Amino acid sequence: MSLRLWWGIAWRFLWRSRRSTAVLAAMIVSAVATLVFLDALAVGVSDAMIRNSVSLVSGHLSIENLPSGLSPDSLRAPGVEHVLRRRAAQVWLRSGTNLAGTALWSVDPDAERNATALWRKTTAGSYPEEGTRQLFLGEPVAAELGIGIGDTVTVAGDPSQAGTEYVLCGTFRTGIAALDKGLSFRPDQGEDGDSPWQAALFLADGASPETVRDALRLPPEATARTWAELMPDLRQLIDLNALCMLLVMVLVFFIVSLGIACAFVIFILKNIREHGIMKSMGVSSPETALLLLLEIGGLTLAASMLGVLLGCGLTLAVAGPGVDLGAMTSHNQYFAVSGVIYPRLTASGLALPPLMALLFALLAGIWPVCMIARQRPAEVLRSI
Amino acid sequence: MIRVENVGKSFISPRGVTPVIAGVSFDLETGKSLALMGRSGSGKTTLLYLVGGLERPDTGSIICLDRPVHTLTGRALSRFLREHVGFLFQFGNLLSCLTVAENVAFPLRLNNVGPAECARRVGELLERIGLAGAARALPRELSGGETQRVAFARSIAHRPQILLADEPTASLDSATARNLMDLMFRVGREEGRTTLTATHDPEVTALADRTLRLEDGRIVG
Numbered sequence: 001m002s003l004r005l006w007w008g009i010a011w012r013f014l015w016r017s018r019r020s021t022a023v024l025a026a027m028i029v030s031a032v033a034t035l036v037f038l039d040a041l042a043v044g045v046s047d048a049m050i051r052n053s054v055s056l057v058s059g060h061l062s063i064e065n066l067p068s069g070l071s072p073d074s075l076r077a078p079g080v081e082h083v084l085r086r087r088a089a090q091v092w093l094r095s096g097t098n099l100a101g102t103a104l105w106s107v108d109p110d111a112e113r114n115a116t117a118l119w120r121k122t123t124a125g126s127y128p129e130e131g132t133r134q135l136f137l138g139e140p141v142a143a144e145l146g147i148g149i150g151d152t153v154t155v156a157g158d159p160s161q162a163g164t165e166y167v168l169c170g171t172f173r174t175g176i177a178a179l180d181k182g183l184s185f186r187p188d189q190g191e192d193g194d195s196p197w198q199a200a201l202f203l204a205d206g207a208s209p210e211t212v213r214d215a216l217r218l219p220p221e222a223t224a225r226t227w228a229e230l231m232p233d234l235r236q237l238i239d240l241n242a243l244c245m246l247l248v249m250v251l252v253f254f255i256v257s258l259g260i261a262c263a264f265v266i267f268i269l270k271n272i273r274e275h276g277i278m279k280s281m282g283v284s285s286p287e288t289a290l291l292l293l294l295e296i297g298g299l300t301l302a303a304s305m306l307g308v309l310l311g312c313g314l315t316l317a318v319a320g321p322g323v324d325l326g327a328m329t330s331h332n333q334y335f336a337v338s339g340v341i342y343p344r345l346t347a348s349g350l351a352l353p354p355l356m357a358l359l360f361a362l363l364a365g366i367w368p369v370c371m372i373a374r375q376r377p378a379e380v381l382r383s384i
Numbered sequence: 385m386i387r388v389e390n391v392g393k394s395f396i397s398p399r400g401v402t403p404v405i406a407g408v409s410f411d412l413e414t415g416k417s418l419a420l421m422g423r424s425g426s427g428k429t430t431l432l433y434l435v436g437g438l439e440r441p442d443t444g445s446i447i448c449l450d451r452p453v454h455t456l457t458g459r460a461l462s463r464f465l466r467e468h469v470g471f472l473f474q475f476g477n478l479l480s481c482l483t484v485a486e487n488v489a490f491p492l493r494l495n496n497v498g499p500a501e502c503a504r505r506v507g508e509l510l511e512r513i514g515l516a517g518a519a520r521a522l523p524r525e526l527s528g529g530e531t532q533r534v535a536f537a538r539s540i541a542h543r544p545q546i547l548l549a550d551e552p553t554a555s556l557d558s559a560t561a562r563n564l565m566d567l568m569f570r571v572g573r574e575e576g577r578t579t580l581t582a583t584h585d586p587e588v589t590a591l592a593d594r595t596l597r598l599e600d601g602r603i604v605g
């Protein structure tokens with residue numbers, strides 16, 4: 001008897017035991033749909049952490065030590081949305097007798113406003129305007145200097161130098177100490193001459209920083225680092241998030257599989273009479289096992305597909321508006337810009353739950369299948 | 385030819401060892417019919433199961449169609465059952481998830497009969513038992529008599545050389561039982577089938593070529 005015919009019989013068993021089939025399918029559908037959604041949510045959390053971290057200032061790819069003659073346009077590889085040109089200098093800020101050391105970045109204010117989110121973290125005043133001698137400082141630095149918006153600050157390479165005067169146009173606070181205390185901004189007016197510059201590359205959704213880096217033809221002295229290399233703590237957090245999700249998936253299916261196992265035992269034992277009759281007609285034990293495995297596998301596959309569709313639907317419905325977790329993330333540095341999570345479906349998130357459902361269902365089915373396959377037909381027929 | 389020699393079978397239960405068949409021997413020639421008479425618990429069903437290979441004897445031997453049925457296991461037993469044996473049970477025992485036509489076709493499909501031949505044979509059998517209009521009905525939609533007729537059609541669909549019937553009329557009224565038995569023995573003779581029927585219905589014994597009486601697992605006449 002061919003596999004097609006056994007499948008036909010398995011299908012009839014499932015279709016004509018609709019109530020039991022529906023209950024079993026509902027368990028699998030709900031488990032798979034929940035996990036597809038949870039995985040999409042976990043991916044959305046990771047996305048949000050990356051988005052928040054890179055969009056604040058650093059970009060997906062940071063390239064240092066670029067020669068001054070190199071045009072930013074030469075870094076526009078496929079997948080690159082914005083190239084920001086910056087020059088960094090270690091300076092001293094002086095106001096009266098107060099001194100503060102900082103890394104001062106000369107930037108293009110319009111381009112920064114287009115690509116980064118730091119200007120949204122302005123706590124007083126505004127972001128610098130192009131062509132002005134304005135400074136944008138972290139709140140702690142302004143406090144250390146004892147200055148407010150509109151006050152004058154002297155910028156010098158050395159505390160003993162006279163320096164150049166700037167006006168404090170705005171202050172920011174991100175909650176990230178390294179940024180708030182260590183980084184200041186001014187419009188680039190060529191003060192740094194022919195010194196090397198650094199680029200921050202912002203990529204389109206889905207573009208890989210490693211791929212973009214490999215595609216760029218950088219001068220030998222330039223060094224390019226991805227956000228994962230710049231922020232290994234974030235990389236680890238995302239990996240930890242993914243591992244936790246995998247553990248949740250295994251645990252959920254382990255628990256669900258216990259329920260599925262019980263349901264399969266009931267489902268299979270309900271049909272024990274049929275299997276005894278079939279055996280008396282010459283159906284062998286391997287064929288009985290095959291029939292049962294086709295029933296379990298077919299039901300699980302169909303229910304899993306339905307679960308995937310349901311999970312996708314749920315994810316897409318939520319992904320539009322996003323889930324605002326701002327109340328729970330406002331003090332978290334990885335959510336410095338926004339606490340809105342946009343669940344995202346991934347290939348692994350769509351493939352793993354149904355595969356695990358199939359694996360666990362087949363494992364759950366082993367005992368009842370072995371039991372029925374080994375049962376002698378006379379025992380079954382006597383019990384009818 | 386069925387040859388049963390000195391067959392014994394006991395069942396072990398918490399209450400101890402219960403002998404069910406003790407030293408039973410008989411021969412049944414090919415194409416002949418035999419009625420096994422006896423009260424409930426006399427061992428008729430167990431003897432049928434032993435001849436069909438569904439049970440293994442503790443002692444003795446059973447040779448059916450030159451095969452040592454008492455030693456058959458696994459694939460060899462499955463092959464023997466699906467090709468050469470038809471079982472007709474007391475309550476029909478149709479597969480509840482299959483329609484009447486699918487039930488009758490099942491042994492044919494097991495024997496890899498093609499769809500066209502399968503449909504032809506099923507149609508012919510349903511016509512013969514007067515249920516051509518019920519091909520797509522499920523077993524739960526049939527009466528007791530109809531169920532037994534379908535079960536009979538299924539048991540002979542693959543033209544087995546041996547038919548083992550376990551009290552096939554016990555659940556039927558006398559008129560329906562008579563019709564079914566007439567049909568079973570007539571078709572059996574037409575197709576040269578060896579038929580072994582366990583029964584306590586005297587009318588059945590009248591239709592069979594031979595009758596054996598069982599009492600407490602022994603042949604008494």
